[in-house]
Amino acid sequence: MPFNIQSLEHYYTPRTVEEACSLLSSNQDFIPIAGGSAIYIFSAKGLLQDIRGFVSLSSLGLNGIHGSDAYIELGAMVTHQELLESRLDKPSVLSEALLAIPKEVRSVGTVGGQLCTCFPNFDLNVALLALDAEIMVTGGDQVRREGIEKFFRGVLEPDLRPGEIVTGIKVPRKRGLLSGYSKAALTAHGFSLISVGVALEVNRGFFEGARVAVGGALNTSPVRLKGVEDALRGHPVTRETIVEASESALSEGALNVGTDNKASSEYKRRLASVLIKRTILRVVGL
Amino acid sequence: MQISLRVNGEQVVVDDVKARSTLLDVLRDQLNLKGAKKGCEGEGCGACTVIVDSRPVYSCMYPALAASGRSVLTVEGLEVGGQLDRVQREFIDRWAFQCGYCTPGFIMALEALVREADSNPGKFKEVYGGNIRDIVKDALTGHICRCTGYEPIVETALLILSEKGLD
Numbered sequence: 001m002p003f004n005i006q007s008l009e010h011y012y013t014p015r016t017v018e019e020a021c022s023l024l025s026s027n028q029d030f031i032p033i034a035g036g037s038a039i040y041i042f043s044a045k046g047l048l049q050d051i052r053g054f055v056s057l058s059s060l061g062l063n064g065i066h067g068s069d070a071y072i073e074l075g076a077m078v079t080h081q082e083l084l085e086s087r088l089d090k091p092s093v094l095s096e097a098l099l100a101i102p103k104e105v106r107s108v109g110t111v112g113g114q115l116c117t118c119f120p121n122f123d124l125n126v127a128l129l130a131l132d133a134e135i136m137v138t139g140g141d142q143v144r145r146e147g148i149e150k151f152f153r154g155v156l157e158p159d160l161r162p163g164e165i166v167t168g169i170k171v172p173r174k175r176g177l178l179s180g181y182s183k184a185a186l187t188a189h190g191f192s193l194i195s196v197g198v199a200l201e202v203n204r205g206f207f208e209g210a211r212v213a214v215g216g217a218l219n220t221s222p223v224r225l226k227g228v229e230d231a232l233r234g235h236p237v238t239r240e241t242i243v244e245a246s247e248s249a250l251s252e253g254a255l256n257v258g259t260d261n262k263a264s265s266e267y268k269r270r271l272a273s274v275l276i277k278r279t280i281l282r283v284v285g286l
Numbered sequence: 287m288q289i290s291l292r293v294n295g296e297q298v299v300v301d302d303v304k305a306r307s308t309l310l311d312v313l314r315d316q317l318n319l320k321g322a323k324k325g326c327e328g329e330g331c332g333a334c335t336v337i338v339d340s341r342p343v344y345s346c347m348y349p350a351l352a353a354s355g356r357s358v359l360t361v362e363g364l365e366v367g368g369q370l371d372r373v374q375r376e377f378i379d380r381w382a383f384q385c386g387y388c389t390p391g392f393i394m395a396l397e398a399l400v401r402e403a404d405s406n407p408g409k410f411k412e413v414y415g416g417n418i419r420d421i422v423k424d425a426l427t428g429h430i431c432r433c434t435g436y437e438p439i440v441e442t443a444l445l446i447l448s449e450k451g452l453d
Contacts, residue, residue: 002306011305102428107341
């Protein structure tokens with residue numbers, strides 16, 4: 001069955017970033033597409049009914065993968081599989097999140113494309129939030145840099161003005177970072193009910209830095225649980241600290257989960273707490 | 287719109303491709319290749335899997351216009367001179383299917399994995415880590431089979447890969 005977008009007529013493949021941005025700013029009912037696989041999901045749900053054109057970003061040369069001591073830099077059109085296969089030294093949370101995505105989607109889906117959906121179920125969004133990624137955005141002339149939390153304004157609501165696209169992502173590297181990703185879903189590679197990405201810095205037996213990101217069937221984009229992070233930071237790396245911190249997920253206001261046909265909100269909250277505990281215990285080796 | 291692409295080794299030109307069309311629409315409705323199947327609504331059943339430029343993709347989620355200039359391999363393209371290929375024959379010999387609806391998808395996913403192993407065997411452990419059973423699972427978990435219980439399919443995959451010295 002074709003994409004369920006009755007109004008869709010146009011498909012452009014511009015050759016330059018300027019051309020892409022100009023097409024998008026002069027046609028407010030056009031949307032940029034990267035790999036295009038998420039389009040099917042959103043169109044099947046009837047979410048793209050008024051879209052008249054696709055602007056494919058596939059020919060803009062946004063395919064670079066570079067690593068320095070300070071950053072991993074990825075072009076927006078780098079596919080999940082290309083990132084997985086790259087020889088870059090990747091934080092575990094990134095590799096583990098990539099391997100949670102079905103291989104057929106990894107072949108096509110891009111880093112920038114999934115980011116722009118701001119979708120809580122997309123594994124890499126959770127990992128990139130845990131890693132404090134920065135997003136490169138341009139409207140054609142200059143590039144601005146934006147933190148991922150600000151970028152995730154809401155589901156399908158990236159912080160982009162009309163005519164702006166994402167050109168790349170910078171992931172800060174931290175020496176000795178302990179990180180990991182866990183996911184619970186109803187089928188082996190299904191959309192997550194809850195998923196958790198953690199990135200921790202440990203110094204002399206104490207948690208010095210902690211980022212705990214949660215995704216899954218949320219009412220929002222992926223979120224950081226700052227209550228959990230606060231309960232870790234400055235505390236000794238012990239089972240007690242971790243159990244106590246993970247329990248604060250049960251009352252975290254930022255975690256906005258509802259009851260749906262797959263699970264109740266209480267269940268999802270409990271699951272978040274359990275996955276946080278297990279993931280942290282695993283990455284610190286307890 | 288018109289696209290030109292390579293399908294099962296042959297250069298083809300397809301007219302009247304809509305912006306709304308998926309690669310699966312073009313394969314099934316315009317090129318009459320009915321091997322790849324429509325199964326789910328984007329949740330990941332794997333029945334529509336074909337290989338595009340050496341990589342397995344869900345053709346139901348692949349914009350047809352994005353396939354322009356690419357090389358597509360479907361289950362129909364595996365047979366050479368009336369002979370089924372290794373993966374197909376092994377599926378039959380080991381009874382790795384029952385109703386057959388998911389089979390073209392599984393075969394193409396396994397085909398992609400076998401070709402990946404042939405082209406760069408050293409890459410496997412580096413990229414996926416773990417043992418060969420984990421690598422097979424990674425390649426096949428994006429597929430659903432409601433008949434076999436998966437074991438004969440996984441065993442088939444392990445047999446073929448073990449012959450390449452990967453185990």
